[in-house]
Amino acid sequence: VLWGVGRQKGGRAVRCFEGTTLQLLNCWGQPGSWYFSIQPYCQKPKGTPGVGKTTLGKELASRSGLKYINVGDLAREGQLYDGYDEEYDCPILDEDRVVDELENQMSEGGVIVDYHGCDFFPERWFHIVFVLRADNSVLYKRLETRGYNEKKLKDNIQCEIFQVLYEEALASYKEEIVHQLPSNKPEDLEDNINQILKWIEQWIKDHSS
Numbered sequence: 678v679l680w681g682v683g684r685q686k687g688g689r690a691v692r693c694f695e696g697t698t699l700q701l702l703n704c705w706g707q708p709g710s711w712y713f714s715i716q717p718y719c720q721k722p723k724g725t726p727g728v729g730k731t732t733l734g735k736e737l738a739s740r741s742g743l744k745y746i747n748v749g750d751l752a753r754e755g756q757l758y759d760g761y762d763e764e765y766d767c768p769i770l771d772e773d774r775v776v777d778e779l780e781n782q783m784s785e786g787g788v789i790v791d792y793h794g795c796d797f798f799p800e801r802w803f804h805i806v807f808v809l810r811a812d813n814s815v816l817y818k819r820l821e822t823r824g825y826n827e828k829k830l831k832d833n834i835q836c837e838i839f840q841v842l843y844e845e846a847l848a849s850y851k852e853e854i855v856h857q858l859p860s861n862k863p864e865d866l867e868d869n870i871n872q873i874l875k876w877i878e879q880w881i882k883d884h885s886s
């Protein structure tokens with residue numbers, strides 16, 4: 678069993694247990710993935726982009742010592758696609774190849790996974806799942822800034838309204854490990870990070886005997 682020591686932040690050292698595995702979902706209007714201004718793939722939108730997964734995931738990794746994996750980036754780098762969705766103008770993710778690609782790292786643990794969907798990940802991979810939620814008006818502005826076309830904008834906001842990703846997370850994992858977090862303003866980000874760091878500390882205590 679390996680232990681890691683996170684960066685000193687806010688006056689306290691954050692220890693993390695490298696066997697801990699978290700998943701950040703952007704939808705996290707729900708969970709969702711964490712990627713940048715260009716939607717690298719989408720199929721039909723399953724979860725909401727732009728809720729703040731990447732922002733939270735990277736900062737959390739920096740403070741906790743856990744490793745951050747962005748599934749969107751992974752797919753793009755390895756061309757893990759299975760065709761092209763003309764309607765949404767984006768490549769279709771090859772979910773089986775993504776799972777194969779991640780399997781070794783996930784077995785080792787100590788990973789934060791950022792993606793806007795979760796139903797194809799093995800349930801055993803995650804100790805906790807966070808679904809980020811943003812208010813529609815906030816989300817609209819974030820996605821508009823990205824230059825999304827009207828259809829993509831509408832579909833993604835609807836995704837948030839109908840809690841698509843949250844429902845997907847509940848259907849994919851035990852209810853008690855799925856948590857929603859607000860992601861509207863900078864204070865939310867700080868609160869979420871502190872809350873997750875506390876969870877990691879507690880997880881360490883519970884598994885250190």
Ligand SMILES: Nc1ncnc2c1ncn2[C@@H]1O[C@H](COP(=O)(O)OP(=O)(O)OP(=O)(O)O)[C@@H](O)[C@H]1O
Nearest residue numbers: 703710711712726727728729730731732861862863
């Ligand atoms: N808590 C927050 N308060 C204010 N702005 C935020 C917050 N979290 C993220 N943002 C901003 O929202 C935008 C989208 O964030 P981010 O790229 O992290 O979302 P995402 O969920 O990873 O998106 P995608 O799924 O498309 O990768 C960024 O401009 C980021 O700075």
